Amino acid sequence: MADAKELSGGSLLLAWQLKDKRVLIVGGGDVASGRLESVLVADALVTLVSPSERLHPLTRRLIDASDRITYRDRLFELSDLDGADMVLTAIDDVETSRAICAECRARRIPVNVADIPPSCDFYFGSQIRNGPLQVMISTNGRSPKLANIVRRRIEKSLPEHVGEAIEKVGELRSKLRERAPGVGGELGKRRMRWMVDVCTSWEMEDLALLDDDMMRKLLDDGWENNRVPKLEDVGGRPRRDAASSPLQVRAAVLTSLVGFLAGAACAAAVMLTRRR
Numbered sequence: 001m002a003d004a005k006e007l008s009g010g011s012l013l014l015a016w017q018l019k020d021k022r023v024l025i026v027g028g029g030d031v032a033s034g035r036l037e038s039v040l041v042a043d044a045l046v047t048l049v050s051p052s053e054r055l056h057p058l059t060r061r062l063i064d065a066s067d068r069i070t071y072r073d074r075l076f077e078l079s080d081l082d083g084a085d086m087v088l089t090a091i092d093d094v095e096t097s098r099a100i101c102a103e104c105r106a107r108r109i110p111v112n113v114a115d116i117p118p119s120c121d122f123y124f125g126s127q128i129r130n131g132p133l134q135v136m137i138s139t140n141g142r143s144p145k146l147a148n149i150v151r152r153r154i155e156k157s158l159p160e161h162v163g164e165a166i167e168k169v170g171e172l173r174s175k176l177r178e179r180a181p182g183v184g185g186e187l188g189k190r191r192m193r194w195m196v197d198v199c200t201s202w203e204m205e206d207l208a209l210l211d212d213d214m215m216r217k218l219l220d221d222g223w224e225n226n227r228v229p230k231l232e233d234v235g236g237r238p239r240r241d242a243a244s245s246p247l248q249v250r251a252a253v254l255t256s257l258v259g260f261l262a263g264a265a266c267a268a269a270v271m272l273t274r275r276r
């Protein structure tokens, strides 16, 4: 356990559920367009206030394409804050930014001011998204560029098919909960143990292959008998079957080489016999 004295100086990392919440974005430049993408991916209802003359092309496209954005073609007004659950400002006007922050704090609306960290109730981070997998890298305001560099490194090291694997395990979990419903208790403990066993004993790339039929077999043979069948036991074929495994590639090369040598030996024997 961490020393109590070390438990400070960070920020709380959460996966904030914004579905159908009202987010106000003030500004229409480069930074605001990134904010717009980030909150749309979280299914928020967005109001964007910014004069159309300096609207980022991506923002313009998203406004045209999404029915979850209400666009106000003008400068910010205080009434824009009415009904907002979250406010994000990304404008090149520090005085207005500070005024918006003060008003949000008075109304207790969480606010992020892109250019003034002390005016932020929360910071954005560098993001990786792969299906349901979401990774956020934060340097707690120290160096956004280094967060971006760390993100690229982490991206390269993620397991193949991780997003699909998580998607499939999510489906399996909800099927299991339908079969064995309820919260907590002995059943809850058994359910959790079995899910942990499935996740730890199957390869990520095999989990990604699960389809409805295989999930049913996994639950029928596995959950019902309190064991974890292998991919092959539920009718799956590992991707490693394809000539992707180095071992199998080597075996294939060896077989062709032996075949070639045997053929050459036979041909030589035939020629030698003929000469005699």
Ligand SMILES: C[C@@]1(CC(=O)O)C2=NC(=C\c3[nH]c(c(CCC(=O)O)c3CC(=O)O)Cc3[nH]c(c(CC(=O)O)c3CCC(=O)O)/C=C3\N/C(=C\2)[C@@H](CCC(=O)O)[C@]3(C)CC(=O)O)/[C@H]1CCC(=O)O
Pocket: 034, 035, 112, 113, 114, 115, 116, 117, 120, 122, 123, 124, 125, 126, 127, 137, 138, 139, 140, 141, 142, 143, 144, 145, 146, 147, 148, 151
């Ligand atoms: C991660 C990312 C997410 C995003 O914005 O979506 C993000 N900034 C990104 C890029 C970036 N931002 C800046 C540069 C130029 C190089 C440099 O300064 O380093 C670059 C690099 C680039 O553009 O390549 C300039 C900058 N940023 C802030 C200030 C104000 C200040 O610090 O005083 C200034 C100076 C303005 C000036 O000098 O005038 C403030 C914040 N920027 C944050 C997030 C929060 C802390 C993040 C953390 O804790 O790590 C925080 C505190 C508030 C917030 O924005 O929520 C995104 C990378 C996404 C990606 O590529 O993966």
Ligand SMILES: NC(=O)c1ccc[n+]([C@@H]2O[C@H](COP(=O)([O-])OP(=O)(O)OC[C@H]3O[C@@H](n4cnc5c(N)ncnc54)[C@H](O)[C@@H]3O)[C@@H](O)[C@H]2O)c1
Pocket: 026, 027, 028, 029, 030, 031, 032, 049, 050, 051, 054, 055, 056, 074, 075, 076, 090, 091, 092, 093, 096, 114, 115, 144
């Ligand atoms: N947090 C970060 O990661 C980060 C990164 C780079 C820059 N910044 C800072 O964030 C701010 C925005 O950056 P940008 O590159 O998007 O700027 P930008 O200059 O490209 O865009 C500013 C936008 O704000 C709009 N605007 C200005 N005043 C307004 C008002 N009163 N009401 C509504 N809209 C208004 C403009 O019309 C324009 O669309 C800058 O202050 C910049 O220094 C932050």
